[in-house]
Amino acid sequence: MTDKTMSADQAVARLESGMTLGIGGWGARRKPMALVRALLRTAVTDLTVVSYGGPDVGLLAAAGRIRKLVTAFVTLDSIPLEPHYRAARESGAIELTEVDEAMFMWGLHAAANRLPFLPVRAGLGSDVLRVGRGLRTVTSPYADPSTGVREEFVAMPALRLDAALVHMNRADRLGNGQYLGPDPYFDDLFCEAADAAYVSCERIVDTADLIKEGAPQTLLLQRSSVTGVVETPNGAHFTSCVPDYGRDEAFQKLYATTGHAEFAERFLSGDEHAYQRAVQAWQKEGTP
């Protein structure tokens, strides 16, 4: 059995400029933030990022690493608009392929199933088709039995990824990944849609212990679709990673209201340990 454990820096060292990178989680929920921070310590740039966007997109955009973005939204959840993403868009720095939430999911399904597209009703009549850079439609070969109509759908192209980054609550050294919160989001699809998938987790446990943590259906990721496993405690910070921890709202507010240069100087100039120490120091300051 292959031990796939590696450090965050070793994982991101396998990424290259120009790659199409999928990032799991949703908005400001269970984002692989430690891996994103590690990515910011490399020189990797010119990325096409595929994400249900949150501060992962904001941090990469602020650092100028994103050339193209495929998304349905970018939000911090409790703060509706992501300030760094907004600034990047309003300065024309990011090329955007904007698709609907469901179209995005079917794009991942298509890639995971090695199909060129999947038909979706969503998108017809909306401007995602107008701005969607080559989105085409497909006509059903089957007539509707009641109307005789052969329906037309959007042919959502596969969102095939060079690499995926996701964060789990638990994983074993082989790449079996487990979520313990209420929502898996789409992290299994990101891994299955990617040529290489790097999974960070709160804690690496023995394989036999996975099933002690949660019911069988919490075992979201199979090792056959995982390339590397990284143990990064508090690695989704400042997004939520329930039940291990909720979103750090105070810190997220700091992130959203601080200029990127100042934020990066204080929190992103060292390694992950330095980040976690700096966050703790900031939290102590706020406690009388």
Next chain:
Amino acid sequence: MRTTRAEYCVIACAEAWRGDGEVLASPMGLIPSIAARLARRTFSPDLLLTDGEAMLVGPDGTPEGWLPYRRHLTAVTGGRRHVMMGASQIDRFGNQNISRIGDWERPARQLLGVRGAPVNTLNNATSYWIPKHSPRVFVERVDMVCGVGYDRAAAAGPSAARFHRLPRVVTDLAVLDFATPDRSMRLASVHPGVTVDEVRAATGFALTVPDEVPSTREPTDRELELIREVIDPTGARDREVPPAGRDGR
């Protein structure tokens, strides 16, 4: 205590889910959330509600089911859902924008993104809640069509129009719908204290106005009690819509 503007808004939003039966009510925003819970506790007891995350819950928050995002999207495409979304812009035929203001390549203001507006509008009943009715929101043309309106759905063909339905638009001034021959927006009722001319002035396109415009209905005593004492005891609704209307009327 007389009924406040915010309470008329809650009633008008709750009415969106009347007669919907056993479908998921997806309110976005504060007043629609109060309204969906009110409808669930009164005239639409079979509605499904979520905790805003991945659980289906009863009125007291007791979980009754699991609805993570991927299954939520099936509730959408399966049609057993009625969503009430917000709108940064909305036009005469119900086309809605939450994505951006200005150019596509370099927007003047980047907003949320299309989110699920395209899939919602083509698949399940979609109503809108607009807390501040103004010509900036009610525009002749939206900058990006996220939620699909009646004209665009019809033009996009039978697959787009098949399940498309926009039951109502509720604002702090009025209730609007699309019950006209050409499916353009119509004034359905004004909240007590609001005049038809005020609504016209706050709308940036020609609104269809019937000869007789009714008032939004009064809440029952039971509904007021539920709003004030059970669902929103802290009065959060008044922060979204000021008690006497926007100008203290």
